[in-house]
Amino acid sequence: MQDVGTLYIVATPIGNLEDITQRALRILKDVDVIAAEDTRHSQKLLQQYEISTKLISLHDHNEAQRGKQLVERMRNGENVALISDAGTPLISDPGYTLVNYCRDAGVKVVPIPGACAAITALCAAGLATDKFIFEGFLPVKQQAKEHALSRLIKQTATTIFYESPRRIEDTVSMISEVLGADRQLVVAKELTKTFETFYADEAQNVLSWLQRDPNHQRGEFVLMVAGVENEESDIPEEAESLLLLLCDSLPLKKAAAIVATHYTVKKNALYQRGLALQGKD
Structure with missing residues (x-):
């Protein structure tokens, strides 16, 4: 045989x-x-x-x-x-x-x-690498692209996209609108070539950089989006218990401030957690 x-x-x-x-x-x-x-x-x-x-x-x-x-x-x-x-x-x-x-x-x-372009870009981007998601190319149609990006609003992992030069400006613009102008991005282009470039900044500033010079929109792109900080995971159970106890007699904002000082936890994270525990999130 x-x-x-x-x-x-x-x-x-x-x-x-x-x-x-x-x-x-x-x-x-x-x-x-x-x-x-x-x-x-x-x-x-x-x-x-x-x-x-x-x-x-x-x-x-x-x-x-x-x-x-x-x-x-x-x-x-x-x-x-x-x-x-x-x-x-x-x-x-x-x-x-x-x-x-x-x-x-x-x-x-x-x-x-x-x-592999995605891994090559990620290892030099300065974003979190302990958990990441590769999404390939975003949809071409605007509504589908917006929907795909909206799923990243609470994503804690770094997200990696490929993007073409003719769509990179539109994509970054939509990221700024959907995920926030202050969302951290890293653009990598022309990887391993003579004009290899990494540019890292907030979404609104990355968009300005792309618009500043036509050469900035040339080449094949890897676009990396920082995940949101998972603040809730750092809240001890004891802090949550105290927060709920104080909320019986104090406004949530005041209670969160007291617990934040006692446990060295971010006040905003406690406030958001309090809303969730009270069923208001």
Whole structure:
């Protein structure tokens, strides 16, 4: 019985062509065919490393048909590498359908890790990294975009988006409106390239920065939104009990001020917690 081939999910550089692993280069040389989102774009990478493996296209418009063809080739013993235009395949890029075809057909899928724009941006952004959410691209239509952003009003984790140059100004403007002009943002553009840029400020100031110079809106963007501070988690149970006790004879605002001094907890956090405990939030 003929051995079944393997699908390799190969991460490629997001800008600087040196950001590729030795394992990735070996796999790209050894497989029978490379499925690429844009063969003309990927050819530059292969030429850089003198890789002559055959390239075929696999993108959003042909993935269903091409995926079935590739699975059949792997069932007949061929090995296939999947790459995107940049970074890790399937992260806001094609490949989901192909991977599922392989899983259903019993074809082994092996990830070859490497660059990913979202993680590259986050690690240098200066925002919280203990918990984060990747949302990919926001909806294009205004109402859908506003709805998606409204879900972040109380989000405590850092949220990561990808955004195109033609929509970055509109997106930041809407973030300022929906999440507040003072919400902390970090914009990362042209990652690992010559003009790599990080700009961190409040939403209203990031918008002004984008509008100040047309060059600030050029390139591919990673947009990171700081989460809101989870103040309630720092309130001890004893503080809540005292707050409720004092509220029997004092206004909530006064009670919160007293408890804040006694337990070294933020007064506003206690006030908001008091509203919630009283069922007024």
